[in-house]
Amino acid sequence: MTVIDDRPADVGGVGTAPWRKEDAHLVTGQTTWTDNLAPVGTLHMAFVRATMAHARIGSIDTSEAAGMPNVVGVFTGADFAEECPTLPCAWPVTPDMVHPAHPPIAVGKVRFAGDPVAVVVARDRASAVDAAETVLVDYEPLPAVVDMEQSLTDEVVLHEDEGTNKAFFFSMPTGADIDETFAGADVVVKRRFIQQRLLPTPIEPRAVLCIPQAASGDFTIYSATQIPHILRTMLAVVTGMPEHKIRVIAPDVGGGFGAKLQVTGEEVIALLVAKRLGRPVKWTETRSETNLTMHHGRGQIQDIEIAATKDGKLLGLKVDLLADMGAYLMLVTPGVPILGAFMYPAIYKMDAYRFNCTGVFTTKTPTDAYRGAGRPEATFAIERIMDELADELDMDPMELRKLNWITHEEFPYEMVAGLTYDSGNYEAATARAMELFDYEGLRAEQAQRRADGDRIQLGIGISTFTEMCGLAPSRVLGQLDYGAGGWEAATVRMLPSGKVQVVTGSSPHGQGHETTLSQITSSALGVPFDDIEVLHGDTQVSPMGLDTYGSRSLVVGGIALQKAAGKVVDKARKLAAHLLEASEDDIEFADGTFSVKGSPDASKSIQELALAIFAAHDYPEDMEPDLTGHAIFDPENFSYPHGTHLCAVEIDTETGHTSIRTYVAVDDVGKVINPQIVEGQVHGGIAQGIAQALYEGVVYDDDGNLVTGTLVDYLVPAAPDLPSFTTDRTETPAANELGVKGVGEAGTIASTPAVVNAVVDALRPYGVHDVEMPCTPERVWRAIQSGQKGGAQ
Amino acid sequence: MIPASFDYVAPTSVDEVVSTLAEHGDDAKVLAGGHSLLPLMKLRFAVPAMVVDIGRVEELRGVRDAGDHLAIGAGTTHHEIVHDPLVRQHCGLLAEATSMVGDAQVRHRGTIGGATAHGDSAGDLPAVVSALEGTFVAQGPGGRREIAAADFFQGYLETALAADEVLVEVRIPKHDGWGFAYEKFNRVAQAWAIVGVAALVRRENGSVAEARIGLTNMGAVPVRATASEEALAGADRTEDAIRAACQHAADGTSPPADLSAQPDYRQHLARVLSARAVARATG
């Protein structure tokens, strides 16, 4: 294959857009997905899953399955009860949080449709699936608990030992007295918003392969995971197996969106079965299993109330959440809504804030992190209610925002919710977005269409969002009772020939770490982009790390790398001074070359120095002979990207069909390492946020059966359904070494409220104040119908 | 998502297909493009013991001019139909509607025979063939027989084809001079229609002489909006007249309820989309 690279030769440093190192092997199908791996003698697992949402398990008859061709073993929950009594939840958000046992295979009861009840292990996958179909489970059905509010009445309790369906109640009152603030306000607007559950739908489903090494007692686990490091530690913790005997490898991973930030029962069972049978064991889920059992995102009822003066000055905010945990608490399930707690005040100044959240068990698939995790929900609610307040005050919704946001001179700014935003310029991003969008022109067209009673109505939606990402300062995570820290590790190693190996603890699954981290290294060391190799995703290659989620890879991992590269430069400077017989203070470093001040001919390139230190014939006495730098970076603060997204929708009022006419996104993600990758993250993020607004939604029936079990019923939009996005950036550097902010989740956080605000804006003349997500044509049509019937006041 | 085990044959002639079907009876299933059958097998909703792949039967492919109609081989793909000059010239409605089936991948595999023999009224082509008053030609052990579109679709995933019959041809009368339009309403571009409306209009002396309206996904079988068709016969070509006539488009239908639409909304859509399709077909 010939690769034609027509980009300028100097690409590869910070701020350029070299071809992504990942792409050649991705687009030519040279990838290694976990499912591609098949060591000789691999056994395959198929799970028997609960066919009802809530039931006591009577007998499980595995006899027919056990006797079927190629079947090696059939196991039930009881078989693993001692080795792994429960899967982990690493985020007890309150001291009295109810944390029920979550066995990897159900014991005694099933609590959601899809809960595993048995596993069949066979020599090939088809035999395993065939045999699983014959396992007979005798269920004693119990009533399903589908509705969160009904769950709280505790008439039917999922975890009987706990005696309640309430997992926790978390309260965070901050700032001035909330009741006094509300009592003294001119205007109070209250809304209830529903955050429907979403399926994360990565293209690659989950897969795991566990290979035991009989002689050493080691286990190598390949998993389609975002978190090889956390997974290794957790597998050791939950099974009691020694951590140093477990190696986890995340090979090519095809998307995660938070859904692979998990320690799943299937991974634990793969390990335990491999241990028991002494053979490699593999499981790849089917798409139906993905829909049914991969953790869901969102799932909240949000009661939000905002208080303001009659001039539109915000005074206070009250938020009461019901957060759907699903049947069990998984890795960070309870923490997701709590991350949101800090984001409701968004970019607005106010004195009083109270956040309450009740976590609730229901007989549904567990929820957990999904792109944005808590912050999209918060941003949606605040940006929606800002529009509602503007409507109540008869103000332009952008004017209301301008009146209340933090101005750029006020940074760093301590928010009522307790965070200190380090940087931002909301005015600049907004001004640029308004210009690209032609806000005034569209408002004029909207007025005209309204006056004409046009069949097509225009709506304009605003989202002036920010978010907290770059998880996270370890101390803050500790204060929030999260089970681990938020540092990241990086190593930079000069090889003898001058090439560079970078080891990162952050674990990519589509983002392009190899490219971005090579660029940072290239700029820091002054070595060509192509001379750098980034290693990741294998606990043996990269023993320390905290993986990829929460838009942390660059703002934590990238800065760790910058520091590690700095250590290499420091050592190399020392060596250069020694070899050039100059004082270290007289050594200058530029473009990969150390030279002596005033005598430019006396120089050594860092790549030459790599060979010199390898030979080790001549180096300073107080130096060890290597050019390796290792750094752990623990940030002091979160990262706060922000931006202004503006959306214009056209609604066909006859059919209720919404189409996005214009979408403008001006994001401020600080300094940009690779503009193309940033653009990609913004595009994908916006698409996923639009998906929540208009298309996607998990549906359960009253008995707790998943109705959206296939992608025919769960509609994921594709390119033809989305408009061309107009994107641009402002660049307000963050207060960190690279000036960078996270970008992985920003688009998703921003776009959902922009779209729904636009839909509601289009329908205001019909007396409509909200449309539940996803804003399907039918819902929009019904909103218009009931608005018309109810009279447009 | 893993089908139960099955046997597979790929005969090269219709006679062989028929004899294989005769031998295996209900246990056999014809496989054309596989875009409906394979998903059902993977979900184990369909568990045929014998799969008879007709993809290698050359005589089932292609479009032939048969005088007053086009004879389209059951194995002709959607893609071939969309681009076929005869179809575009004489049966433009079929080309337009077929171009909206699924996505490019689906259209390269899926066939007109499969899309109609599957008997899913949510598919676009059953209503289109109904509006075009096509005829299905089936071959079984006793030879060939013709089945009118009106008799072919019998219920949800049920057609007049017997288990030992293979659909060999779909005959579409030429509609030279007729205006046509297919209005497909869905939530995402590549999804099935929530409601689809196929309209054909023959004009005479400035008014509508004859109109035919086929409705997708408005019942267990494709439905003709007969009350609107009658109201349109002789009607003015004005928007008001068309709208008034199409107010009856959903009369007598009992559409399904699903995640995308309740029946009343489907009926509303059928009326709105019929008016749009007829207006466009009237030109």
Ligand SMILES: Cc1cc2nc3c(=O)[nH]c(=O)nc-3n(C[C@H](O)[C@H](O)[C@H](O)COP(=O)(O)OP(=O)(O)OC[C@H]3O[C@@H](n4cnc5c(N)ncnc54)[C@H](O)[C@@H]3O)c2cc1C
């Ligand atoms: C992602 C996706 C999107 C789609 N979107 C649409 C859409 O928007 N609109 C739409 O109309 N369709 C859509 N389809 C369906 C598509 O049109 C299929 O191609 C069609 O329904 C079946 O045609 P096939 O050739 O694939 O038949 P198969 O799947 O092979 O067969 C379907 C059924 O017909 C029977 N059969 C096939 N050929 C014959 C024959 N010659 N004689 C007797 N029986 C036969 C088979 O036994 C089987 O029962 C979609 C499919 C997919 C996978």
